[in-house]
Amino acid sequence: MLKNIQPNYIHYSFGVQESLPLDVPIRISPDDPIHSFLDAIERINLAKYFAPVRSNNSGSHDRVMLLRVILFAFMVSRKNISLRELESLCRTDCRFLYLSNYQTPSHQAFKRVLDLLQEGAIDDIFFELSHHIAVDLMCIDPHVQFVDGTKIEANAHKNSFVYKKRIVNSRKKLYLSTSALLSEINSFFGYDWSYVKKTDTDFRESADTA
Incomplete structure (x- = not known):
């Protein structure tokens, strides 16, 4: 005969009942x-990015x-995450459950995948992702280079100042040195990178004096 080890279900109710929605993506x-x-x-x-390998393990x-x-774990984590922590996230975090198709891979499975990556694959993935985000998602022209010499003081408060004259002069010097460097690169490598020989501050000053 089974022994009743929980006689009082009114004062000691520790049961957890599932509630809607049960679909993981909806809860994200x-x-x-x-x-x-x-x-x-x-x-x-x-x-x-994986090295070709033949595996007989169908599971x-x-x-x-x-x-x-x-990749997602290293994106959202602010520290170096271990493979065992990654294994735990795939069992407890709904986002990782969604990414893993509700599977629970072990830390050894993650290690085997990292071992199968080709040399330099992480760098190649980073550059391909950066190009896709910049060109396809943000519509940025990768052939145009922008150089900004603006200086903004960190931790600014009411008693801190950023002097306009110093910023303008520093920006002019940076632009002149950058233009000279681009000219040397064009002549040495035979490139045809275009650049404006005047800064926007020069255009504004000439417009103010006109």
Whole structure:
């Protein structure tokens, strides 16, 4: 005969009842970083960064999925995250549950995936992601270089000042040295990078005196 070890269900009710919604993506906040991560990673072919290998393990996890989880973990973490911590996140964090397709990969699975990455793959992924974000998502022309010499004082308060004259003079010197360097690069390498020979402050001063 079974012994009743919980006779009072009124004063000692520790049961946890599931509640709607049960779907993990619905429980993720709309402004969570995972959404911007998926937008940036969706067009990146991560499979090409793995070394070709033949595996007879039909129950192994998808390598691209594991790499996405690793990249997202290093994106949202402010410190170096261990593989065991990553394994724990895939069991407790709804965002990692969503990225891993509700699977629970072990830390050894993540280690095997990192071992299969080609040499320099992380750097190549970073540059491809940066190019995709800048060109495709933000519509920035990668052939145009912008040099900004603006100086802004950190931790500003009512008794701190940023002097306009010093900023303008420093910006002129930086622009002149940058223009001279671009001219040398064009003549040495045969490039044809265009640049304006006057700063915007020169244009404003000439307009004020006109």
